Amino acid sequence: MNETLEQRLSMLLDGETTPFETKRLVDEIHCNPHIKALWLRMNKQRAALKGELIDPTLDISASVMSHLNSTPQISHLNSKPWQFSHFFPTHYLKACCYLLGFFLVLSSPLLNLKNFSPSDPISKLSNPSKTFNRNIPLPGNEALLVDLGSNFNGNLKNYRMVSDNAIEANYQLPDNEAVKIKVFFNGVPQSERLNLIESGITLHTKSGNEPIVLNVSSDQISNSKLIKISNTFFTK
């Protein structure tokens, strides 16, 4: 591929560049006034061809960018008050999870809890020291939900208790696809579980020494991707 910069700009205009090339060209356009002028002209030429050019000297980009530069970065623009992770950054939540897990491991002999059985195939679920538990305060479970999402690069968007024994959590994948995970604690009657499960993949597993049931579903991603996500709970 020996395209000239102009040819690559032409490809950018047509949306035919790779993400890597797109990033490079964006940088070039804004570092080099000549390239920026060429990009502007190419777009005006297209507008003229399609009869959509009103004023060849029109350029509102400076005022748009000036306005945007006076506002915070996009990640802050979209802060949602209900999203726990905005108040507590992910690294902080992770640290809390590890500390909680560490504390549980240390305290398990004192509390006479059964150890995680290494022979149990489902014991590979994430970090065995992290335990979903209906008896711990909800933020504790939320931290675990965040950590659960990190297995498959899912960003926890929100969650709610759908019954006394079940949490429903919604995640967003990097491609903006939504994934829903329902976590059922031990003892949820099957009838109640069936009522709450509409579709997706259901796993019987454990979190710490607590048996739990996970239901992973999405109406936006393929079954194969759903299976891959489910597998991440076993491979970590």
Place this chain on the structure above:
Amino acid sequence: MDNELALIELVKKGDKKAYNTLVLKYQDRLVYSVYKFLKDFELAQDIAQEAFIKAYKNIEKFRGDSQFYTWIYRIAINTAKNVVSTKARKSEIYDNDTTDQLLSESAATSENPENILQAEQLRSEINKALQNLPEDIRVTLSLREFDGLSYEEIAKVLECPIGTVRSRIHKGREMLDQTFSKYDMSNFEVRKI
């Protein structure tokens, strides 16, 4: 069809340069679309500007189900409708039902480009230059610009390698750019209603 998801992804990560690239790409088209509704060039610019700002602030909501332009067009037209509604309320001339009528009438009467602007001359020059392009280049460029085919689709239609499509389109644009650059912009007079 355009695949701008890479640019959008950069914007979602906070890359304002990527967004500026999109603004540069769509500003003329968006101002033109709003102008068709409002028949007010300066207001059309203000609304397009506001639409770009709103779109940036809500870029997380853009899921890529449609083209970016379709999405921002909707934002701009809704903003334009709000402006018309506000005007109508203020003037107490129009009731709610007449707002859409007002917009559609406005759009209908502006269908004739000569009623909108005097940019016809430049467009005519560009189109003349397009007609004068070598046939293979003209056909390839037309399939891209007017039929919206992707490079791969054009390669299939013309039964040629995709690299040939790339270079023909680039060559065509380069030749049109000569006409465009030569054109004395100072002669271009925009009629502002």
